[in-house]
Amino acid sequence: ANAQPVDIQAASMTHDDQSRVISASGDVMIVQAGRILRADDVQYDLASDTVGASGNVVLNEESGNIYLSDAVTYNDKLRSGTVTNLRSLLNDGSRFTAQKGERKDGAVTIMRDAFY
Numbered sequence: 001a002n003a004q005p006v007d008i009q010a011a012s013m014t015h016d017d018q019s020r021v022i023s024a025s026g027d028v029m030i031v032q033a034g035r036i037l038r039a040d041d042v043q044y045d046l047a048s049d050t051v052g053a054s055g056n057v058v059l060n061e062e063s064g065n066i067y068l069s070d071a072v073t074y075n076d077k078l079r080s081g082t083v084t085n086l087r088s089l090l091n092d093g094s095r096f097t098a099q100k101g102e103r104k105d106g107a108v109t110i111m112r113d114a115f116y
Helices: none
Strands: 006-009 012-016 021-032 035-045 050-060 066-075 080-089 095-104 108-115
Touching (some): 035 066
Antiparallel strands (some): 006 021, 012 021, 066 080, 095 108
C-alpha cells in the first residue's frame, strides 16, 4: 500500500473504477512525498502506482532540482521513471539536457545524448 498521500488537481478529472486509472487534463498538479509534478495531461494507474504525464511536464524535487520534459512515466512515488527530451535545472545552478533519461530510486539518473 502507498503510505504517502497523493493530491491531484486538474481542470478535468475522471476515475475509472474498473481499471483503477485516474485521467486528468488541464493544468494538472500532483503532489506526493514532497515532489510536485505538473503537466497538461496525466494518467495515474493506482494499481501499479504508475504516472504517465505529457505536455509541458515539470517535476519539482524536495532538493530544489527542477526537471522539465515533453513526456514522462514515473512510478515508486515519483522516484523512478523514464523521460523524453529532458531539461534540468539543479539546485547548485548547473543545467543539463538529454534526449532520454531514466531515474531509479530518486537517486540515480541515467541520460542518453546528454549535455551538461
